[in-house]
Amino acid sequence: MSKKILVLAGDGIGPEIVAEAIKVLDALQAEGAIDVTMEEALVGGAAYDDCGDPLPAATLEAAKASDAVLLGAVGGPKWEPLHFSKRPERGLLGLRAGLGLFANLRPAFLYPQLADASTLKPEIVSGLDVMIVRELTGGIYFGEPRGVETLESGERYGYNTLCYKESEVKRICRVAYDIAMKRGKRVCSVDKANVLEVTEMWREVAIETAADYPEIELSHMYVDNASMQLVRAPKQFDVMVTTNMFGDILSDCAAMLTGSIGMLPSASLNAEGQGMYEPIHGSAPDIAGRGIANPLATILSVAMMLRYSLDAGEAADRIEAAVSKVLDQGLRTGDIMSEGMRQVGTAEMGDAVVAAL
Amino acid sequence: MSKKILVLAGDGIGPEIVAEAIKVLDALQAEGAIDVTMEEALVGGAAYDDCGDPLPAATLEAAKASDAVLLGAVGGPKWEPLHFSKRPERGLLGLRAGLGLFANLRPAFLYPQLADASTLKPEIVSGLDVMIVRELTGGIYFGEPRGVETLESGERYGYNTLCYKESEVKRICRVAYDIAMKRGKRVCSVDKANVLEVTEMWREVAIETAADYPEIELSHMYVDNASMQLVRAPKQFDVMVTTNMFGDILSDCAAMLTGSIGMLPSASLNAEGQGMYEPIHGSAPDIAGRGIANPLATILSVAMMLRYSLDAGEAADRIEAAVSKVLDQGLRTGDIMSEGMRQVGTAEMGDAVVAAL
Ligand SMILES: CC(C)[C@H](C(=O)O)[C@@H](O)C(=O)O
Numbered sequence A, B: 001m002s003k004k005i006l007v008l009a010g011d012g013i014g015p016e017i018v019a020e021a022i023k024v025l026d027a028l029q030a031e032g033a034i035d036v037t038m039e040e041a042l043v044g045g046a047a048y049d050d051c052g053d054p055l056p057a058a059t060l061e062a063a064k065a066s067d068a069v070l071l072g073a074v075g076g077p078k079w080e081p082l083h084f085s086k087r088p089e090r091g092l093l094g095l096r097a098g099l100g101l102f103a104n105l106r107p108a109f110l111y112p113q114l115a116d117a118s119t120l121k122p123e124i125v126s127g128l129d130v131m132i133v134r135e136l137t138g139g140i141y142f143g144e145p146r147g148v149e150t151l152e153s154g155e156r157y158g159y160n161t162l163c164y165k166e167s168e169v170k171r172i173c174r175v176a177y178d179i180a181m182k183r184g185k186r187v188c189s190v191d192k193a194n195v196l197e198v199t200e201m202w203r204e205v206a207i208e209t210a211a212d213y214p215e216i217e218l219s220h221m222y223v224d225n226a227s228m229q230l231v232r233a234p235k236q237f238d239v240m241v242t243t244n245m246f247g248d249i250l251s252d253c254a255a256m257l258t259g260s261i262g263m264l265p266s267a268s269l270n271a272e273g274q275g276m277y278e279p280i281h282g283s284a285p286d287i288a289g290r291g292i293a294n295p296l297a298t299i300l301s302v303a304m305m306l307r308y309s310l311d312a313g314e315a316a317d318r319i320e321a322a323v324s325k326v327l328d329q330g331l332r333t334g335d336i337m338s339e340g341m342r343q344v345g346t347a348e349m350g351d352a353v354v355a356a357l
């Protein structure tokens, strides 16, 4: 049966990079390797411009009715002056909450062909392959109460709540352990259990949940130390699992270790295996519309989509191999360009991946 | 008039490294460059072992009565099984709260002599000199309500509160701006204003407070981007100011960029200029008692103490110059050892600094 993909191109370079990802899907479809139908909808600044809402009800409904969502990127300076509730990011957070996408998978993977792009010494990052599993629908991002009030003294007082229920911790730990079982079987749970009670509970639940995974080697690290260790010796990690906020910070740090965030995809999954897939980089408004953005992270997001939501692991493998092949061929977009390579634009890179499938 | 220093050696390598810092103070005292009296007290695991409390009332009283506190390090595996309220870290947090040490200054400075120690490429970190100003007595570290409860469903529910009052934000911004005025006059305030209301208020107050500092160039960055930028191009920063939790994470990341956390001091100040000074590294229980720990971060903490709390900036300059000189002489403790240098122990390093004064 045909699987439904909702395509949300979003803002900035979103439309350009998504167009290349669609080329790849079309190519696989044409040869019968996958069976998908695609629909498009608006989100983020583009949706706000259209109807005053960064997440129109129709978009959320269409997302719920699809097997997977492919997202480009949202945001840009144009919408920054808007009120909190209308900004493009709200579209993203609304999709996460609305679809219950509690598990955010963010691989930090160094392509050997791009080892030079890292700001770290080659021996520190060569072969880097860390999977960060970030809790995505709980914690301080969504915790109540929250807000800013004016105290009797006349001064403002702002507050947010970092909260987790045991069941929320358990399910994200299970995702991390399941993934680790298919990799190196080592999971590092990151918390601040020496200061924050909620993460002391997180650590307890992580340990209890691991009882069902006798083969998993579970360790624990405080978040400050984790941010140090990512810089000191990132290859010590296999899978890391952590809260929404810590995951936001650490996954960006880990991604930057590779030096090429234009290459990194991500997946956000719910309990039913439905997922949203997007590059980890942003909407890069400064280069939007110029045909020079790197489409590979979006194309690799399609591979994750095929693997995790559309039960097409073989097609996913082929995409990943094709990306590696175009790198071997020496093709580079501007963000990953280096001496002796051939610089290409967004469309040429997409075409090259299709040709390499 | 003689200034009072309370010396808290603490746990692990604490006593060894503090002993070397005292040598330096004694040498300056002997030649009349400073006029101090020193007293010792217990904190952390050592205090727990003595009287069952990581921060005995007598220690807090002595700290309040002193002009400055010199702290070694606290903690170790021995005390990890203890209840939250009895662990060595509580001693540290209790001192911060008890003395009102709201401003934590954490320089990330790369000694040219140690450029090789960094895991980052030399061109990325050479000349690195960032000052991170971390709020230290508020935010989620101390916010109420906090705790873990059992819901009616029987599952645990944990929560902590991230909260700030306008006045707390204002005073830490002032510290950052004052410091920046003596440096590059650029301050980057780090928040998560696109998600957390309390940090949206933080950003507003940072902007309002900057009105009194027309020469300061203020910028804002989301915390996830800041953790990326520290890895990508750390030299873009002069002074960074942020919340307690974000500061904990980012300052450790920034410190590790230098590759030699055995070199980095820190200061924690209150509104009266009273301060606590300590190396940013931990108690390193694995090497405690072996006479091989690097005392330089503690000795450099003494320099910060002389500058910020004891009004002896000249003596501070001399200590810093002496440390640079011993590095020029090729002396290295094990943690910063490299080819062609001469490896020395804790005491020999301390003696060398005294000789170089
Ligand atoms: C845009 C923002 C709300 C979002 C987040 O903080 O989760 C982004 O940083 C991310 O990591 O996807």
Ligand SMILES: CC(C)[C@H](C(=O)O)[C@@H](O)C(=O)O
Residues within 6 Å of the ligand: A194, A195, A224, B089, B092, B093, B248
């Ligand atoms: C030991 C711990 C409570 C402390 C903190 O989190 O503040 C430490 O990490 C630090 O940064 O001084």
